[in-house]
Amino acid sequence: xxxENVVASASVDQPIDLSQVTRLFPGVEYHPEQFPGLVFxxxxxxxxxxxxxxxxxxxxxxxSESHAIKAVKTVVEKxxxxxxxxxxxxxxxxxxxxxxxxxxxxxxxxxxxxVLPRSMYEPEQFPGLIFRMDEPKTVILLFAxxxxxxxxxxxxxxxxxxxxxxxxxxxxxGLMSYE
Amino acid sequence: RLRTWNSRSQVHEPVxxxxxxxxxxxxxxxxxxxxxxxxxxxxxYVYRKALEKGLVRGRSISGLIAxxxxxxxxxxxxxxxxxxxxxxxxxxxxxxxxxxxxLVRELDLRMPIADPVKSISRIASKAGxxxxxxRRAVELLRRASEIRISAGKDPMGMAAAALYIAxxxxxxxxxxxxIAEAAGVTEVTIRNRxxxxxxxxxxxxxxxxxxxxxxxxx
DNA sequence: AGATTACTTTGCAAAGC
DNA sequence: GCTTTAAAAAGTAATCT
Numbered sequence: 437x438x439x440e441n442v443v444a445s446a447s448v449d450q451p452i453d454l455s456q457v458t459r460l461f462p463g464v465e466y467h468p469e470q471f472p473g474l475v476f477x478x479x480x481x482x483x484x485x486x487x488x489x490x491x492x493x494x495x496x497x498x499x500s501e502s503h504a505i506k507a508v509k510t511v512v513e514k515x516x517x518x519x520x521x522x523x524x525x526x527x528x529x530x531x532x533x534x535x536x537x538x539x540x541x542x543x544x545x546x547x548x549x550x551v552l553p554r555s556m557y558e559p560e561q562f563p564g565l566i567f568r569m570d571e572p573k574t575v576i577l578l579f580a581x582x583x584x585x586x587x588x589x590x591x592x593x594x595x596x597x598x599x600x601x602x603x604x605x606x607x608x609x610g611l612m613s614y615e
Numbered sequence: 616r617l618r619t620w621n622s623r624s625q626v627h628e629p630v631x632x633x634x635x636x637x638x639x640x641x642x643x644x645x646x647x648x649x650x651x652x653x654x655x656x657x658x659x660y661v662y663r664k665a666l667e668k669g670l671v672r673g674r675s676i677s678g679l680i681a682x683x684x685x686x687x688x689x690x691x692x693x694x695x696x697x698x699x700x701x702x703x704x705x706x707x708x709x710x711x712x713x714x715x716x717x718l719v720r721e722l723d724l725r726m727p728i729a730d731p732v733k734s735i736s737r738i739a740s741k742a743g744x745x746x747x748x749x750r751r752a753v754e755l756l757r758r759a760s761e762i763r764i765s766a767g768k769d770p771m772g773m774a775a776a777a778l779y780i781a782x783x784x785x786x787x788x789x790x791x792x793x794i795a796e797a798a799g800v801t802e803v804t805i806r807n808r809x810x811x812x813x814x815x816x817x818x819x820x821x822x823x824x825x826x827x828x829x830x831x832x833x
Numbered sequence: 834a835g836a837t838t839a840c841t842t843t844g845c846a847a848a849g850c
Numbered sequence: 851g852c853t854t855t856a857a858a859a860a861g862t863a864a865t866c867t
Contacts, residue, residue: 441857496856532845563767580766587844
């Protein structure tokens with residue numbers, strides 16, 4: 437199983453002059469008519485951080501919680517070394533974790549769609565079955581190959597629990613076939 | 616068609632105003648799609664439920680009506696695709712699909728899984744295919760569902776490929792392009808499903824012989 | 834007929850229309 | 851509701867060689 441993307445929100449509780457950031461960093465993207473956030477890309481960790489004039493930020497693309505935190509801190513350091521006084525350390529919160537995994541066998545998708553409550557399977561619209569799990573509160577996109585995408589978790593632990601729980605449900609109902 | 620429902624509505628309630636506009640749009644779409652009165656009534660029922668649950672607030676009536684009609688077609692297993700409804704409504708397929716998923720989620724609609732077999736006769740009549748070819752295609756699809764090779768694939772793509780294979784096996788000369796157009800999928804999709812069905816159903820020899828015969832005739 | 838690129842779905846925050 | 855960002859799954863589609 438691997439974590440593919442982590443979304444984190446952050447705030448330095450202090451306004452930031454985005455025009456100044458644009459002047460100091462020629463590589464950033466900022467089109468206020470289109471979107472109020474400035475896009476600040478980092479090579480490592482490879483991420484994209486949206487910076488708003490309120491001092492709030494959104495970091496996406498990290499491969500782990502720690503990488504997301506490291507990325508936000510790096511962005512703040514870069515702003516400081518370029519001459520922008522950012523007094524506070526950023527308050528960082530993980531908002532969403534996207535992971536992919538494989539159950540190791542094929543899934544009987546049509547049968548699973550009948551058995552799993554609150555699931556949607558519409559192959560005309562998307563090849564995966566969409567399963568909304570209550571606890572942990574996550575959404576899993578399940579494919580016939582046994583591979584899946586889990587999203588909506590705020591802790592890495594929730595991803596493991598959700599995937600194990602789904603695997604258990606599928607096993608109990610004879611919806612898996614190995615080899 | 617829904618005149619009776621409309622006349623039953625009282626002018627003063629805004630809910631009735633909404634319903635009248637909605638049902639007028641529903642009638643227009645239903646006529647263009649040539650669906651039965653039963654479908655229209657089911658769609659109207661779904662839309663009323665959506666209104667009661669407040670799902671119409673802040674959303675376009677047209678999108679929800681189109682989605683209700685699609686839901687009714689799906690519920691009664693009448694083959695109409697999102698693409699069909701997008702064409703007659705002038706709305707984007709993506710928007711109708713989003714409204715449809717909202718309806719299914721919020722109203723807890725239990726939808727039957729889309730069955731490619733139900734689309735066979737509609738595609739066949741558009742492409743002008745024989746009854747024999749249709750029966751062959753249905754049998755191929757039945758075998759395909761038993762071994763679960765249809766999982767995750769577009770039902771229309773499966774149906775179109777099954778019809779194409781049936782044409783080859785029954786020596787009915789129809790091109791992939793003609794069947795692709797009738798089904799609303801691309802030739803590439805038919806080719807991909809063709810490969811999958813051929814391999815999974817062990818049709819290699821039968822198709823090789825039939826294809827050779829086809830080349831000779833041409 | 835491939836190969837490539839792009840789009841479908843899911844989750845989430847940010848500020849403003 | 852929309853706008854932007856990121857990433858995976860597997861399917862379909864458009865375009866180019």
